[in-house]
Amino acid sequence: MNRPDRSSGRPRSHARSRGSAPPSRPRIEVTEGGEVAVVNRKGAQRLRRGHPWVFRSDVERRPALPAGVVRVEESNGAPLGWALWSPQSEISLRRLEADPTRPIDDAWWHDTLRAAIARRVPLAEEANAYRLVHGEGDGLPSLVVDRYGDSLVVQLLSAGVDAHTGLIVQHLRELTGCTGILARNDPAAREREGLPREVKLLYGDVPRVVEVLEHGVRYLAAPWDGQKTGAFLDQRENRVLIGSMARGRALDCFAYHGSFALHLAKQADHVCAVDVSAPALARVHEHAARNGLTNIEPVEGDAFDVLRAWHREGRQFDTIVVDPPAFAKTRGALDGAMRGYKDINLQAMKLLAPGGVLFTASCSFHLSRGLFFDMLSEAVADSGRRFALRAITGQPLDHPELINVPETGYLKGALLEAMP
Structure with a gap:
């Protein structure tokens, strides 16, 4: 149930056919005999x-x-x-x-x-x-x-x-x-x-x-x-959470169509929405206009490179969202994914102003909650700063995760505060 890669932002082409309504009451056979x-x-x-x-x-x-x-x-x-x-x-x-x-x-x-x-x-x-x-x-x-x-x-x-x-x-x-x-x-x-x-x-x-x-x-x-069935519905409550805490200069990494950025812009002074895809950012611009928002700035570029460049320039942000695509699509890709998650979170931590908040998430099923927090702990250590854990998030009501069926769960998140 992992989410697909959003890095390209480009829709795929599919064969389509328009069907007629099914029979009014299909009859489904069940096995009653020896089979x-x-x-x-x-x-x-x-x-x-x-x-x-x-x-x-x-x-x-x-x-x-x-x-x-x-x-x-x-x-x-x-x-x-x-x-x-x-x-x-x-x-x-x-x-x-x-x-x-x-x-x-x-x-x-x-x-x-x-x-x-x-x-x-x-x-x-x-x-x-x-x-x-x-x-x-x-x-x-x-x-x-x-x-x-x-x-x-x-x-x-x-x-x-x-x-x-x-x-x-x-x-x-x-x-x-x-x-x-x-x-x-x-x-x-x-x-x-x-x-x-x-x-x-x-x-x-x-x-x-x-x-x-x-x-x-x-x-x-x-x-x-x-993407997926049309949009990313699993982060709905997390968008509301970080949106309610947004202030000052905000940053939405891997913005895709700007769902996080829109919530951030309700309270932040200015929001940078970073994505590698120009078509995705065009949709960000359209969504901002649809909501009457003029404080969202689409920024085209690879989030890893953009954040490093901004750190060298001495930029800071008061509110940051890191919601990347699934880096670990298979168990074999987990080691590389851990490095990627740590790197992008470390760059975000370096850009976060004292007292600022960072919401970070992973939608990789193969990255367990334990590994997710191990990764964040290593990123915090490398940043040389102190971060307080404000909230741990999972899947919303409409994406129930069963305790004894781990395959039903994949999304995990953390809200961190940069301590002065």
């Missing part, structure tokens, strides 16, 4: 500990069925509930339901989606864009649903859940009253499932651009070709 997935003791223990995944190596008997839903049993015949079945995936099973007597039928999908959507009701008071379903975090493995106004954007990231597209779309329509549903099925994870990567309209109409209202700030999301 089951039998897992070994290791797989069974993993399920009993609350993790929904069973890997290919732990499936002793594979069902002779296409992707969909299957019953799961241990090798001794003990029932383990129901799971999504992906024949080609390394993650062969993703458990949906532990109760073997409750089939994954129409009512199950309706109730589970309804519960996930109900959890987000408080968010609608301050924003019109947020996540409705966060995969495993909501008991709906490999399914992502984001809301942008009256439109929904879904990602069906496994063959098992993809087989239920029609039913999912039907219930989302009923439960949300949306006017359009777009499938952003372009992540690389779908290739590992034997599925095509595509962007496809599933229902109604979804505009190319949607205005997002977030705690009084307006910006544009691009559901068809923007």
